[in-house]
Amino acid sequence: TILILDFGSQYSHLITRRIRESGVYCEMLPCTQKISDLHFNPKGIILSGSPYSVYDQDAPRVDPAVFKLGVPILGICYGLQEIAWNHNGSIVPCDCREYGHALLSILKNQDHLLMNKLFENLEGDIQVWMSHGDQLDKLPADFRVIGKTSTSPYAAIAHEEKQIFGIQFHPEVTHTPLGKEILRNFVIGICRAQANWTMESFIDKEIARIRQIVGPNGQVVGAVSGGVDSTVAAKLMKEAIGNRFHAILVDNGVMRLNECETVKKQLGDHLGINLRVVQVSDLFLNRLKGITDPEKKRKIIGNTFIEVFEAEAAKIDQETKEGNHGEIQYLLQGTLYPDVIESISFKGPSATIKTHHNVGGLLENMKLKLIEPLRELFKDEVRELGKVLGLDEELIWRHPFPGPGIAIRILGEVTPEQVAIARAADHIYIEEIKKAGLYRKIAQAYAALLPVKAVGVMGDKRTYEQVIALRAVETSDFMTADWYPFPYDVLKHISNRIINEIKGVNRVVYDISSKPPATIEW
Numbered sequence: 160t161i162l163i164l165d166f167g168s169q170y171s172h173l174i175t176r177r178i179r180e181s182g183v184y185c186e187m188l189p190c191t192q193k194i195s196d197l198h199f200n201p202k203g204i205i206l207s208g209s210p211y212s213v214y215d216q217d218a219p220r221v222d223p224a225v226f227k228l229g230v231p232i233l234g235i236c237y238g239l240q241e242i243a244w245n246h247n248g249s250i251v252p253c254d255c256r257e258y259g260h261a262l263l264s265i266l267k268n269q270d271h272l273l274m275n276k277l278f279e280n281l282e283g284d285i286q287v288w289m290s291h292g293d294q295l296d297k298l299p300a301d302f303r304v305i306g307k308t309s310t311s312p313y314a315a316i317a318h319e320e321k322q323i324f325g326i327q328f329h330p331e332v333t334h335t336p337l338g339k340e341i342l343r344n345f346v347i348g349i350c351r352a353q354a355n356w357t358m359e360s361f362i363d364k365e366i367a368r369i370r371q372i373v374g375p376n377g378q379v380v381g382a383v384s385g386g387v388d389s390t391v392a393a394k395l396m397k398e399a400i401g402n403r404f405h406a407i408l409v410d411n412g413v414m415r416l417n418e419c420e421t422v423k424k425q426l427g428d429h430l431g432i433n434l435r436v437v438q439v440s441d442l443f444l445n446r447l448k449g450i451t452d453p454e455k456k457r458k459i460i461g462n463t464f465i466e467v468f469e470a471e472a473a474k475i476d477q478e479t480k481e482g483n484h485g486e487i488q489y490l491l492q493g494t495l496y497p498d499v500i501e502s503i504s505f506k507g508p509s510a511t512i513k514t515h516h517n518v519g520g521l522l523e524n525m526k527l528k529l530i531e532p533l534r535e536l537f538k539d540e541v542r543e544l545g546k547v548l549g550l551d552e553e554l555i556w557r558h559p560f561p562g563p564g565i566a567i568r569i570l571g572e573v574t575p576e577q578v579a580i581a582r583a584a585d586h587i588y589i590e591e592i593k594k595a596g597l598y599r600k601i602a603q604a605y606a607a608l609l610p611v612k613a614v615g616v617m618g619d620k621r622t623y624e625q626v627i628a629l630r631a632v633e634t635s636d637f638m639t640a641d642w643y644p645f646p647y648d649v650l651k652h653i654s655n656r657i658i659n660e661i662k663g664v665n666r667v668v669y670d671i672s673s674k675p676p677a678t679i680e681w
């Protein structure tokens with residue numbers, strides 16, 4: 160394992176990403192991590208960048224014990240400065256903040272061969288990405304320069320005996336095209352870490368960990384939605400503890416067309432997960448009566464969900480008491496690594512994980528502890544894991560679907576009639592996107608039902624009916640998004656089908672707003 164100590168740079172998680180791409184397992188911990196408290200022996204340590212300056216009053220500091228461990232160390236940007244600061248180097252503010260592309264001249268040293276290893280197989284000038292306000296202006300004792308740019312004379316430095324390296328640029332971003340090679344040189348060539356991190360090894364390790372946490376009789380509950388994260392997490396639990404994991408699917412009446420049936424087939428029949436479906440559409444739709452405000456809808460659905468989920472878990476607890484099982488002590492959650500990273504910030508005690516895709520209230524009410532088997536993975540790794548665990552391609556690539564479902568895609572009151580229209584339109588839309596081979600090119604697509612009526616003509620008759628708005632976006636992080644440039648003939652075909660096949664709709668519009676300032680959901 161390679162240890163990455165995070166000083167809060169916006170790029171820190173990319174270091175983890177790039178190293179894992181080389182098949183080497185690494186973990187990122189806050190920079191304040193005490194070395195004596197580590198639960199593993201790192202083969203090497205990377206110090207990340209940071210928005211701070213090493214001379215700031217409240218600058219984050221590394222445990223000096225890292226320099227006594229005797230394992231290779233690589234400091235990136237602030238990490239380089241932190242190394243220098245710990246070795247009596249001198250750091251000064253740059254005349255002007257350096258941000259953007261730069262050319263790094265690699266300097267090889269004939270007398271000190273070990274330190275050439277960071278740039279092994281690289282020669283001459285390479286393109287790198289800089290983003291810093293401070294830089295080194297005096298080398299610490301026994302360090303040598305192994306790379307420079309026109310503005311940074313000490314852009315890369317190394318200590319031969321101690322195997323400590325510092326680089327001012329960011330190898331983890333794609334703007335440093337050979338950055339991945341440099342990181343690989345460090346973790347494999349210098350730290351001698353093994354490139355043996357595969358999904359199969361992850362599964363074995365995680366199953367063992369779950370079994371140890373849950374114990375031989377412990378039970379776990381978890382909500383599933385049919386999305387890739389909750390399904391992969393559920394399948395992993397099933398592999399670890401079999402039927403002592405109870406998956407609960409709450410049919411809230413605002414899922415997509417046939418969705419409940421599909422999830423039952425996929426998770427229950429195909430993946431063999433111990434699944435309970437709670438059919439409570441009427442309860443949800445009753446509570447949504449007369450509500451038009453989207454935030455109120457979200458609250459009602461969230462609270463009702465918690466109520467239903469708790470009741471079902473209590474039932475399971477009761478039913479399994481007769482068997483030899485212990486109480487339910489854990490709640491499964493499909494939290495991914497980017498959420499964990501946000502919450503391990505060194506600024507104060509760890510912030511809570513984003514609440515909007517969690518069922519936060521459950522934890523407090525039910526006195527459950529969280530179990531998060533995907534907390535080390537990125538989304539694309541979860542997809543890969545899903546493949547190894549036998550999930551269907553269709554499920555693996557499913558667009559995200561919000562918890563409050565089509566209730567927030569029906570603008571205005573949510574009635575069974577409106578649900579039927581919105582569902583039918585969404586179904587046609589997604590079906591046609593798939594037929595056109597565009598589903599995987601689009602990050603998220605859905606049809607919204609607008610609370611307005613428009614005039615139309617059908618046959619010889621005037622109509623006065625509702626409007627469907629189509630939304631499709633391209634995005635990688637869902638924080639910003641662009642509308643998808645559909646070929647006209649695909650849009651034309653979708654529009655024809657929706658208007659012809661769905662009673663009550665006489666007009667289809669396409670949403671051409673990007674996020675920001677619009678959001679993905681209406």
Ligand code: XMP
Nearest residue numbers: 457515516559560561562563637678679680
């Ligand atoms: P926005 O609309 O904020 O959406 O641009 C960003 C992503 O979040 C999803 N989303 C939700 N997911 N409960 C959820 O579980 C919600 O209340 C909710 N609102 C938005 C949205 O579908 C998109 O993927």
